[in-house]
Amino acid sequence: MDIVLNYLKGNQKRFVEELCDYVRFPSVSAQPAHGEDMTKCATWLVKHCKAIGLEARLCPTDGHPIVLAKTPRKASGPRKRHFLVYGHYDVQPPEPFDLWQTPPFEPTIRGRVIFGRGTADNKGQNLAHLKAVEAYLQTRQELPCDLTFVIEGEEEVGSKSLDAFLRKHRAELQCDAVVISDTGIPSAKHPALTYALRGIAAFEIIVRGPSRDLHSGIFGGSVKNPAIALAQILAQVHDAHGRIRIPGFYNGIVKLSDYERKQMARVPFNATAYRKLLGVRELFGERGFTTDEQRTARPTFEINGLTSGYQGEGSKTIVPAWASAKVTARLVPNQQPAQVIKAVRAFLEKHCPPGVTLEIKSGHGAEAYLVSPRSADAQAALRALRGAFGREPVLLREGGSIPIVNQFKKILGAETLLLGLALPNCNAHSPNESFDLDIFAQGQRMSALLWRELASQRS
Numbered sequence: 001m002d003i004v005l006n007y008l009k010g011n012q013k014r015f016v017e018e019l020c021d022y023v024r025f026p027s028v029s030a031q032p033a034h035g036e037d038m039t040k041c042a043t044w045l046v047k048h049c050k051a052i053g054l055e056a057r058l059c060p061t062d063g064h065p066i067v068l069a070k071t072p073r074k075a076s077g078p079r080k081r082h083f084l085v086y087g088h089y090d091v092q093p094p095e096p097f098d099l100w101q102t103p104p105f106e107p108t109i110r111g112r113v114i115f116g117r118g119t120a121d122n123k124g125q126n127l128a129h130l131k132a133v134e135a136y137l138q139t140r141q142e143l144p145c146d147l148t149f150v151i152e153g154e155e156e157v158g159s160k161s162l163d164a165f166l167r168k169h170r171a172e173l174q175c176d177a178v179v180i181s182d183t184g185i186p187s188a189k190h191p192a193l194t195y196a197l198r199g200i201a202a203f204e205i206i207v208r209g210p211s212r213d214l215h216s217g218i219f220g221g222s223v224k225n226p227a228i229a230l231a232q233i234l235a236q237v238h239d240a241h242g243r244i245r246i247p248g249f250y251n252g253i254v255k256l257s258d259y260e261r262k263q264m265a266r267v268p269f270n271a272t273a274y275r276k277l278l279g280v281r282e283l284f285g286e287r288g289f290t291t292d293e294q295r296t297a298r299p300t301f302e303i304n305g306l307t308s309g310y311q312g313e314g315s316k317t318i319v320p321a322w323a324s325a326k327v328t329a330r331l332v333p334n335q336q337p338a339q340v341i342k343a344v345r346a347f348l349e350k351h352c353p354p355g356v357t358l359e360i361k362s363g364h365g366a367e368a369y370l371v372s373p374r375s376a377d378a379q380a381a382l383r384a385l386r387g388a389f390g391r392e393p394v395l396l397r398e399g400g401s402i403p404i405v406n407q408f409k410k411i412l413g414a415e416t417l418l419l420g421l422a423l424p425n426c427n428a429h430s431p432n433e434s435f436d437l438d439i440f441a442q443g444q445r446m447s448a449l450l451w452r453e454l455a456s457q458r459s
């Protein structure tokens with residue numbers, strides 16, 4: 001093991017340069033203009049995987065290509081446990097550009113932190129796993145497990161092609177468990193195993209009024225303004241205490257156990273620091289729940305975008321023809337996206353005022369994920385975290401979603417170990433995204449130790 005760990009230690013400088021190369025690709029999956037950059041990034045990854053000793057190939061899909069890489073397998077010898085390491089090379093759109101201190105795709109190192117879009121979410125995190133494997137392969141140390149890497153390019157847009165990919169390659173992807181580093185840790189002192197993620201239901205609400213924008217002086221007052229109608233509808237969703245008023249929305253939700261509450265309490269919460277981090281004067285959330293419960297264990301209804309009428313410079317006196325809201329609800333275990341959307345639809349339709357029409361377009365959806373932190377594999381992961389960070393790991397629920405963990409379960413029958421490396425201040429999805437380079441190194445060590453710990457577990 002020392003040989004592997006020493007290799008990691010001795011190569012950090014090059015690893016950081018490689019992370020910079022990886023981040024330079026503007027692999028923005030949401031923007032068609034970056035289609036070619038997506039393929040370029042994936043091709044670079046395949047080449048990189050091959051260079052470190054993996055068998056790798058680019059798998060085209062209906063959307064962006066998927067990178068599939070494996071540790072070379074010996075024909076003879078005892079069967080090893082097989083793990084699938086999942087990551088994504090696509091990134092969120094970098095806009096607004098003017099808020100970046102340094103350009104999003106020109107990675108910059110300040111102190112022990114690298115800045116750039118995708119550094120934390122998810123390039124730095126998946127590269128940490130690749131570097132751990134490189135350490136084994138390049139020092140000719142026997143890898144205690146067989147590994148398959150699946151690094152996709154559509155995670156940030158709902159992983160549309162991954163389902164078919166998993167079905168098609170089901171036999172070769174059959175594994176003991178999936179390992180994903182695409183979540184967070186509360187602080188550098190709190191390495192974490194995440195055992196729950198929220199699900200999601202995305203939809204768009206469109207309110208339509210007149211057949212075109214109208215002069216608001218000539219006609220205003222005589223027709224229902226769609227922007228006002230939408231505001232009125234949306235204002236019905238929450239009560240004054242942050243509770244969602246949609247009948248049936250909370251159906252079937254299970255309360256947190258005392259054990260979970262205790263685990264949550266192990267991470268110190270500082271409301272002032274949290275407020276500062278978010279740039280708000282005051283926190284607000286559903287009454288009766290702690291901040292951590294609100295953001296990880298309670299469902300939400302969030303407006304992600306609100307559009308109507310004139311958005312350009314100066315003023316324009318119109319009654320807009322339409323108004324739209326992009327919404328995502330975060331879901332917790334036992335909520336079904338389809339049922340949530342059904343309940344939302346009934347509620348919004350009921351509250352739609354006369355004079356306008358309402359359309360609800362449903363988008364992607366995923367159930368929440370919950371896995372036992374007491375399983376033998378989870379215990380192995382905790383040992384790897386302890387070894388790499390030299391600290392007692394915490395058990396977390398996370399508020400974000402990784403929709404495909406459900407697919408791994410359904411299609412491959414495999415549970416997922418979530419071993420995130422991103423700090424709360426990493427600015428994922430925000431300007432000035434960053435990744436801590438010391439945690440990058442610790443993540444590599446964690447990955448190296450993980451395969452030893454998981455191998456010692458009988459499946």
Ligand code: BES
Nearest residue numbers: 121156157158182183184398399400401
């Ligand atoms: N890495 C995140 C998910 C995440 C972040 C989970 C932090 C837990 C803690 C992932 O890349 C992501 O952003 N997912 C999207 C999924 C959506 C587009 C379906 C999300 O959560 O918004």
Ligand code: MN
Nearest residue numbers: 092121156428
């Ligand atoms: Mn993300």
